[in-house]
Amino acid sequence: MSHGTVMPVDGPATLEWSAKAQTEVTDILSRYPVKRSAVLPLLWLAQREWGWLSTAAMRRVADTIGLPESEVYGVATFYTMFNLQPVGRHHLQVCMTLSCSLMGADRLYKHLERKLGIGHGQTTSDGRFTLRKVECLAACGRGPCMQVGFDYHENLTEANVDALLEKLK
Amino acid sequence: MVKVTIDGRTVEVPAGTLVTDAARAAEVHVPIFCSHSKLPPLGACRICVVEVGTPKLGADRQPVIGADGQPEIAWMPKVQTGCTTPVSDGMHVRTASNVATKARKGVMEFLLVNHPLDCPVCDEGGECQLQDLAFAFGHDGSRMDEAKRTFDSEDLGPIVKKEANRCIVCMRCVRYCDEVMGENALTAHQRGVHTEISSFDRQPLACEQCGNCVEVCPVGALTALPYRFKARPWDLRQHITICEWCPNGCSVRLGVRGMEILRARGTEFRGVNQEYLCVRGRFGHEFVNAADRLTAPLLRTGAALQPSTADEATAFVAARLRDLAATHGPESIAFLGGEKLNVEEQYLLQKLARTVLGTPNLDARTRPAAAVAGDALLRATGGGRPGLTFDAITAANEVLVLFEDLQGEAPLAQAAVVRGFRQRGLHVTVAHARRVKLARAKFKGDWLGLRPGSELALTLALTKAALDLGVPAGVPGEVASALTSLQGSLASWTPERIEAETGVSGAAVAAAAKRMREAGRKALLFGRGVLEHAQAPQLLQAVENLAWALGAITAESSSVMAFGPHHDSAGALEMGLVPDTLPGFAPAPKRGLTAREALAAAAEGKVRALWIVADDLLVSAADRALVERALERCELVIVNEMFLTRTAARAHVVFPVAAFAEKEGSVLNSERRLQRSNRALSPRRGARADWEVLQAVARELGADWRYRTAEDVFREIARTVPGFAGLSYATLLPDGALLAGTPVAAQVKPVEWTAAAAGDGLWLLSGGTLFADGSLSSRSATLAKLAGAARVRVSPAEASRLGFAAGDLVELTGPAGAASYAVEIDDSVPAGAVFVPAPGAELNRLGVPTGGGLRVKARKATGAATVGA
Amino acid sequence: MSRGPLLFKDIDTPGLTGLDVYRKLGGYEAVTATLGKTGADQVIEVVKASGLRGRGGAGFPTGLKWSFVPKQSPKARYIVCNADESEPGTFKDRELMEKNPHLLIEGMILAGYAIGSHVGYIYLRGEFEYIQRIVDRAIAEARAAGLLGDDVAGSGYAFQLHTHLGAGAYICGEETALLSSLEGYRGQPRLKPPFPAVEGLYACPTVVNNSETLMTVPYIVRNGAAWYRQWGNEKSAGTKVFSVSGPVKRPGNYEVPLGYSMKQLIEQDCGGMRDGLKLKAVIPGGSSVPMLPAADLDTPLDYESMNAKGTFLGSGGVIVIDDRTCIVDALWNITRFYQHESCGKCTPCREGTYWMSEVLERLENGEGRDADIDLLADVADNILGKSFCALGDAAAMPVQGALKHFRAEFEHHVKHKTCLVNRRREEVAGVKA
Numbered sequence A: 001m002s003h004g005t006v007m008p009v010d011g012p013a014t015l016e017w018s019a020k021a022q023t024e025v026t027d028i029l030s031r032y033p034v035k036r037s038a039v040l041p042l043l044w045l046a047q048r049e050w051g052w053l054s055t056a057a058m059r060r061v062a063d064t065i066g067l068p069e070s071e072v073y074g075v076a077t078f079y080t081m082f083n084l085q086p087v088g089r090h091h092l093q094v095c096m097t098l099s100c101s102l103m104g105a106d107r108l109y110k111h112l113e114r115k116l117g118i119g120h121g122q123t124t125s126d127g128r129f130t131l132r133k134v135e136c137l138a139a140c141g142r143g144p145c146m147q148v149g150f151d152y153h154e155n156l157t158e159a160n161v162d163a164l165l166e167k168l169k
Numbered sequence B: 001m002v003k004v005t006i007d008g009r010t011v012e013v014p015a016g017t018l019v020t021d022a023a024r025a026a027e028v029h030v031p032i033f034c035s036h037s038k039l040p041p042l043g044a045c046r047i048c049v050v051e052v053g054t055p056k057l058g059a060d061r062q063p064v065i066g067a068d069g070q071p072e073i074a075w076m077p078k079v080q081t082g083c084t085t086p087v088s089d090g091m092h093v094r095t096a097s098n099v100a101t102k103a104r105k106g107v108m109e110f111l112l113v114n115h116p117l118d119c120p121v122c123d124e125g126g127e128c129q130l131q132d133l134a135f136a137f138g139h140d141g142s143r144m145d146e147a148k149r150t151f152d153s154e155d156l157g158p159i160v161k162k163e164a165n166r167c168i169v170c171m172r173c174v175r176y177c178d179e180v181m182g183e184n185a186l187t188a189h190q191r192g193v194h195t196e197i198s199s200f201d202r203q204p205l206a207c208e209q210c211g212n213c214v215e216v217c218p219v220g221a222l223t224a225l226p227y228r229f230k231a232r233p234w235d236l237r238q239h240i241t242i243c244e245w246c247p248n249g250c251s252v253r254l255g256v257r258g259m260e261i262l263r264a265r266g267t268e269f270r271g272v273n274q275e276y277l278c279v280r281g282r283f284g285h286e287f288v289n290a291a292d293r294l295t296a297p298l299l300r301t302g303a304a305l306q307p308s309t310a311d312e313a314t315a316f317v318a319a320r321l322r323d324l325a326a327t328h329g330p331e332s333i334a335f336l337g338g339e340k341l342n343v344e345e346q347y348l349l350q351k352l353a354r355t356v357l358g359t360p361n362l363d364a365r366t367r368p369a370a371a372v373a374g375d376a377l378l379r380a381t382g383g384g385r386p387g388l389t390f391d392a393i394t395a396a397n398e399v400l401v402l403f404e405d406l407q408g409e410a411p412l413a414q415a416a417v418v419r420g421f422r423q424r425g426l427h428v429t430v431a432h433a434r435r436v437k438l439a440r441a442k443f444k445g446d447w448l449g450l451r452p453g454s455e456l457a458l459t460l461a462l463t464k465a466a467l468d469l470g471v472p473a474g475v476p477g478e479v480a481s482a483l484t485s486l487q488g489s490l491a492s493w494t495p496e497r498i499e500a501e502t503g504v505s506g507a508a509v510a511a512a513a514k515r516m517r518e519a520g521r522k523a524l525l526f527g528r529g530v531l532e533h534a535q536a537p538q539l540l541q542a543v544e545n546l547a548w549a550l551g552a553i554t555a556e557s558s559s560v561m562a563f564g565p566h567h568d569s570a571g572a573l574e575m576g577l578v579p580d581t582l583p584g585f586a587p588a589p590k591r592g593l594t595a596r597e598a599l600a601a602a603a604e605g606k607v608r609a610l611w612i613v614a615d616d617l618l619v620s621a622a623d624r625a626l627v628e629r630a631l632e633r634c635e636l637v638i639v640n641e642m643f644l645t646r647t648a649a650r651a652h653v654v655f656p657v658a659a660f661a662e663k664e665g666s667v668l669n670s671e672r673r674l675q676r677s678n679r680a681l682s683p684r685r686g687a688r689a690d691w692e693v694l695q696a697v698a699r700e701l702g703a704d705w706r707y708r709t710a711e712d713v714f715r716e717i718a719r720t721v722p723g724f725a726g727l728s729y730a731t732l733l734p735d736g737a738l739l740a741g742t743p744v745a746a747q748v749k750p751v752e753w754t755a756a757a758a759g760d761g762l763w764l765l766s767g768g769t770l771f772a773d774g775s776l777s778s779r780s781a782t783l784a785k786l787a788g789a790a791r792v793r794v795s796p797a798e799a800s801r802l803g804f805a806a807g808d809l810v811e812l813t814g815p816a817g818a819a820s821y822a823v824e825i826d827d828s829v830p831a832g833a834v835f836v837p838a839p840g841a842e843l844n845r846l847g848v849p850t851g852g853g854l855r856v857k858a859r860k861a862t863g864a865a866t867v868g869a
Numbered sequence C: 001m002s003r004g005p006l007l008f009k010d011i012d013t014p015g016l017t018g019l020d021v022y023r024k025l026g027g028y029e030a031v032t033a034t035l036g037k038t039g040a041d042q043v044i045e046v047v048k049a050s051g052l053r054g055r056g057g058a059g060f061p062t063g064l065k066w067s068f069v070p071k072q073s074p075k076a077r078y079i080v081c082n083a084d085e086s087e088p089g090t091f092k093d094r095e096l097m098e099k100n101p102h103l104l105i106e107g108m109i110l111a112g113y114a115i116g117s118h119v120g121y122i123y124l125r126g127e128f129e130y131i132q133r134i135v136d137r138a139i140a141e142a143r144a145a146g147l148l149g150d151d152v153a154g155s156g157y158a159f160q161l162h163t164h165l166g167a168g169a170y171i172c173g174e175e176t177a178l179l180s181s182l183e184g185y186r187g188q189p190r191l192k193p194p195f196p197a198v199e200g201l202y203a204c205p206t207v208v209n210n211s212e213t214l215m216t217v218p219y220i221v222r223n224g225a226a227w228y229r230q231w232g233n234e235k236s237a238g239t240k241v242f243s244v245s246g247p248v249k250r251p252g253n254y255e256v257p258l259g260y261s262m263k264q265l266i267e268q269d270c271g272g273m274r275d276g277l278k279l280k281a282v283i284p285g286g287s288s289v290p291m292l293p294a295a296d297l298d299t300p301l302d303y304e305s306m307n308a309k310g311t312f313l314g315s316g317g318v319i320v321i322d323d324r325t326c327i328v329d330a331l332w333n334i335t336r337f338y339q340h341e342s343c344g345k346c347t348p349c350r351e352g353t354y355w356m357s358e359v360l361e362r363l364e365n366g367e368g369r370d371a372d373i374d375l376l377a378d379v380a381d382n383i384l385g386k387s388f389c390a391l392g393d394a395a396a397m398p399v400q401g402a403l404k405h406f407r408a409e410f411e412h413h414v415k416h417k418t419c420l421v422n423r424r425r426e427e428v429a430g431v432k433a
C-alpha cells in the first residue's frame, strides 16, 4: 500500500499457522541468530497464507517471535508492500517514477483508472482488481511497466494492457 | 577530562561527553528535542546542529599553530548534531555562526511545516519547547502556506490524548515507553511525513498508564486527559515536593491553582526520578482535593460523632489521657500508626508518647501479622552502611528481587531495573509466586516461581547455595565465622529437598545464587512480601543471612534495598516509632507493646486508650476481629485522619489533618535519602498538620513545646539523633542527603524452619498493585477508575478446575470469615492459589495469616459481592 | 554477440542460471583456486590493487572497506549483499542476478572468505520476489555441490548464505537502514560511526556491498588486479554497468569501461533518441544526482569527470530526458519519489521533501509565485548536509541541478503559468520506436 493514514479494517479474531506454514516458520527462524530478524519473512508468509495482514495475522507473527505486537505493527506499516486491507485477486501496481513516466506511465495509469472505474488503492466491486500507483520497480529500461502481484509486465501499451486484463480472471 | 571551546567559552568535561551536555556546562544554549538524558543518542530531529572543528594536525601529528599562536582549527564541512557528537580534547564548537544559525533556523522552519498553529487551544502552550524555540530562533511568518498533512486526534485510553498533527516525531515517547518502562505500548505507524505515533491497531494503551510519554513529549502531541483544558501553565503555582505513594520518594512538581492541585509532573535533572513518575505519582493526587475531606474535629457524644473545635477536642483528649495515666498508669495508653507522617511528626509522636505521657507502647507497623525487632530491617539492608541508590540498580549486572512485585510496591525501582536491562545488559532474577512483570520472558531474566508459603524455605536454600561457594570476600571477621557455622545448619537443604519444599529446582536456585555472588555490581531487593509475611521475623533474619552470604553486604557497603508500605516507613523506624528502639535505633530502656500486643491488651481492657495516626486499622491490620474487639472495648480511641475512614468512624475523637502536599517536613526514602517535602498549598480548612495536633495536646498536658515550624523540630532532631548530625533544611536541597552513621552490629544466625502446616484450600496471595495500593487509591478518581472493583484473580488452569469464568462472583472463606469478589482470569497467578490485590479488598475479614500464609476455600457465590463490588 | 567485457560477456548464455553451464564458463574457479590456498589478506590486497570501487552509488574503494573489518574479533562477522536496487533509473543488479545468480554467490563466498565471515545475507528489494526464487535455487544447487556449507569446496572454510526479502522501502538500500530492516526493525538508518565494518548486523563487524560490486570480485580474484585495470583509468578502474532508460531507441543495460563516453553510449550503443525527439538533459547516475544539459553529453562516464561537472556517477542509472519533457514536471516526479520514500526519522528530509513537492506541484500547475524558485533553492539548501542520511541529499541535489541548468523553465512557469514545452505527462503515449 502506498502511504497515507491506514484505518484498521475488521478481520478474523485469531489465526493459526497451517501445518505447512508451520514448517516454513521453523525453517525461517533457523536462518537467523536473532529471532527478530524473522519479522519480514514471517509477515510475508502471513500475507501469503491469509491474503492480507489483519491484526490477527500480525498478532500471530508477534507471538511466533515473542515480540511486542506494537513493534510488529510499526514494522508492517513502514513498508509499502504489506496489505493492511484486503486486496483484489489481481494487484495491479503501476510504476509512476520518472523513467516510466517519460515513456507514458501517467497516461497508461489514467487508462487503467478509466477502464476499471477505480482509483488509486481501490478494488473493483467484483474483487478482481486492485489498482495502485507505485514507485520505481527497477524496470526503467522497459517502461511503462507494472507488477501484477509479483509478476513483472513491461513495455506496456494501452493495447497490450487491455489484452493482459482479459487474461486475468 | 578534556578541554572544549564553545562559542569562545572553554570548559573541561569528561572525555566522551556529548557536545550538547558540554554546552550546558559552558552555559551555551543548544536546543534539543529528540535527545533525552535517559535515552541513547538518536540525532533525529537535527535541531541541535552546530559547527564542529578539531585542531589541525601537521605531518608530525602535532597541532599546527597559527599566526595568532593558537592551534589552527579544521572545521568539518557539514554541521554536526551536538546530541550525538562526543567532545575531544581541543575541540571547538560554534553555535551562533551564520552556518550554524541558518541550519538551525532551517530545521526550526521544517518542524513547523506540518505543525498546526493551534497553540491557543493546546495544553502544552506556555511550556512547549517548540513554541519557545520558534520564538527564540524561528522565522517571523512561515513561508510554508501549502496544505498541511493532517491526522485525526485520538484518545489512547483514559490517560493519553493524542494530537498527531502536533507531533514532531522525536520518538521520545516511543523510546521511553520501551527502554525505561518496558511497556512497548507505543509505536510509530507508517513512515515519512505520514509517520504517526500510536498503539497496536490504535487500541487503547494496555500499559501502566504512567503518562511518562506525555511528560517527555516536547510538544502538545501527547497530553494528559485528566488535566485536559484544566489550566494554562502560567496560571499555576508550581511546587516540587515528595510523592507520598511509595517509599521510592520521587520528586513531584505539583501545579496548583487556588486551593486545588490540578496536575503533577516530574522535573528533568531534579530528584531521584527526574521526569519519571508512575501513574500514582502523576494522577493519584486527586484525593487531596476530595470533597469529603474532614474539616472539623469530631467528638463522640453518645452514638454520634459531632463537629467540634480544635481547642475543645485538644482539651478533651489531654484531660482524658491525663486521668487514664493517673488512674491506670501511662502504659494503659498506646500509639498505633505513623508511617504516613513525615520525620518531624514521627519524632514528636514518639516524644509525646515516651517523654510527655511516659508510655513505651507505640508501633507504626500496624499491618504485619508478626512484628520484628526495630532494627531488624536496618540490619538486613546493611546496618546503615552506604547503601544502594536507584542509579546503582540501573548500573547493576545482577538484580535479585525477593517476593516483591515492584510494579505495585516500588515503580521507580522497577523502571531502574528495566532501563538497566534495556541499556546496560542487567540480568534480573525474580523470586515470586506470581509471574510478575519483571519475571516475564520479555526481560530475559530468570523466574523462581516458588510455591506460595515456601518463601522462607527458598531464602534458606539460596543462602545454602551461596555459602557452598565459600564465604564471600570483604565481610568482617565475626560475620565470616558466623556464616561458616550457618553453613552447617543449612546442610540438609539438598537439591531434592529444595525442589520438594519450594517447587523450584535446586539447579535454578544454585545458578541464581552464583550469578549474584559473581556479579561485580549487584542489587538485592525486597519489601512487604517479607515484612508482612506471617513468618516475618524468621524470614527477615534469613534475608540478612542471605545478603551477607551473597556478598550483597560487605564491611564497607550494602547492595540491598527494602521497600516499606508507605513513603516514610523508613522514617518511622529511624524515629523509633517501634516499642523497642528509640530515634537513631538506640535500644529503648523498657520494651513496649507491639501493635498487635497493644490491640490484644486493649481487647482485654488492659490498654484503655489508643491513639491511631493516619491508619485505617480495620482495613489494614492483619487481624480484623482483634481490631474490632479492641475498638469495642477501648475507653478512648483518638484518630488523626483526612477522611472519616471505617476506623475513624469508631473513634471518640477525630482530628482532621493536612495532606502531604499541605505541610512542610522531610521524609526518608528506600535509599535512606532524606528529602524535603514542601507545602504546595495551605491545609484544607479546619485541618492541621499532625505535628501541630500533637504539639497542642502536649502543651495542654503541660509540656513546654515551642515549635513554630517543622524546621524547629528538625533542628532538634539534628541535635539529638546521631544519624542526623550536621543536617539542616538547607543541606537537604536540592537532592536530599543519604543518611550515614556508624553501622549497627550484624546479626548472622541460624533460622529455625518449620514446614508450613499441610492445610488444604487455596493460598491467598495479596499485595498492592499499580492502580490499587494504600487506602487512598480509592479516593483518587483516576486510580479508582483504572483499578475497578476488587477482584479475585485466578489462573486459567485453576479457573477451569473450579469451573469459574471471568466475571463470576466467587466467595472466599477463611478461618475467620468470608467475602466475595468477581473473578478475573490472570495467567500470572500460580495454580493452587488466588490473588486478591490488597487495598479495598478487606482480606483481613478472612483470617490471620500464619505459617506460610493464609489458605481459603473458593466457591461460586450466590449473593451479592460483600466487598469491592 | 557479447554485451560487455566481463559481467555481461556471457550473460545471455542459455542455462547460465544452472551450476553446470556456469562452471563450464569458469565459474567457481576463483573459489576453488583461492580458498585454503591464498590467505584472506591477499584476497583483500588484490581487490585493493584492482581499484574496484563500490557500484552501489557511493563509489567507496571496496578493498579498503574490507580492510576496516577487525582482523581478530570475538564476535561473528557478516557479509551482506545490497540487492535492494531501488535507485530510480537503475536496473542492472536485477538483470545480473536474474541471469547469473551463481556469480553473485561466488562473489559472496570470496568476500566472506576475505573478511572471515561464515554467514552471508542477500537483501533483495521486496519486488524482486521472483529473483529470490532464482537465487535460492542457485544457493541450493551450490550447497548440494559442496560450494556452500560447512566445508566450502573441501577447503575447510564454512560459509552459509541466505536471501532476505525486503517489503517496499527505497531507504533500505542505505546500508544502515538495510541492516535495521534485516534485524527486523523499521528500515531506518543508524548513526555512523560506528560504521558497519565495526558494528553492523547484530552489532558485529559487517561489510555491505552492492550486487554488482560483489559480482565483479570473482573476475578480479581469478585474473588479478592488473588484468582488471586494463579497463578504465587510474582512479576509476575497470568496467561498470550502466542502465539507460528514457526515450532512446535501445534502452537497457550496457557494460562499458569506466571513462567511456556518455555521448557514444547514448548515440551509438543505444541508437540515439527515438525518432522526432531531441535529447534535452541526462541524469547520469540515478535520479539522486544532478542532471546535466545536452551540452555536457560528452562527459566521460567515470567518477572524477562527473564530479568535475558537479554531478555523480552514482549507481550508473542513465536517465535520458527528451525535449518534449517539462523539467519542472520531471523534477516534481523525482521529488515526489523522495517524499514517498523518506523514512521520517529526521526533520529536514521528512518535512523538506514534502514541502518541495508541494511547491513543485504548485509551479507545475501554473500557480507558482515569483518567490517560489528561490524558496525551492533555499529549502533544498536547508536539507543538503543537514539530514540524518544521504536520502535528504539525494532529494536536494536534483533540485539544485535542475535549477542550475534549467532555471528558465521554472521562471517561464511562474510568468506564463504554463510549461515552456507545452505537454502534460498524461499525453505521452507509450509507443515504441
Ligand SMILES: Cc1cc2nc3c(=O)[nH]c(=O)nc-3n(C[C@H](O)[C@H](O)[C@H](O)COP(=O)(O)O)c2cc1C
Pocket (backbone or CB within 6 Å): C053, C054, C055, C056, C057, C058, C059, C060, C062, C082, C083, C084, C085, C086, C087, C170, C171, C172, C173, C174, C175, C176, C208, C209, C210, C211, C213, C214, C389, C390, C391, C394
Ligand atoms: C538513500 C540511499 C539509497 C541507496 N540505495 C542503494 C541501493 O539500492 N543499492 C545499493 O547497492 N546501494 C545503495 N545505496 C548505497 C549504500 O548505502 C551503500 O553505500 C552500498 O550498498 C555499499 O556497497 P558498495 O560499496 O559495493 O557500493 C544507497 C544509499 C542511500 C543513501
Ligand code: SF4
Pocket (backbone or CB within 6 Å): B166, B167, B168, B169, B170, B171, B172, B173, B174, B197, B213, B216, B217, B218, B219, B221, B222
Ligand atoms: S508524540 Fe511527542 S514525544 Fe512522541 S514522537 Fe511525537 S513529538 Fe515526540
Ligand code: FES
Pocket (backbone or CB within 6 Å): B031, B032, B033, B034, B035, B042, B043, B044, B045, B046, B047, B048, B049, B081, B082, B083, B084
Ligand atoms: S536533539 Fe540532536 S538531533 Fe534531535
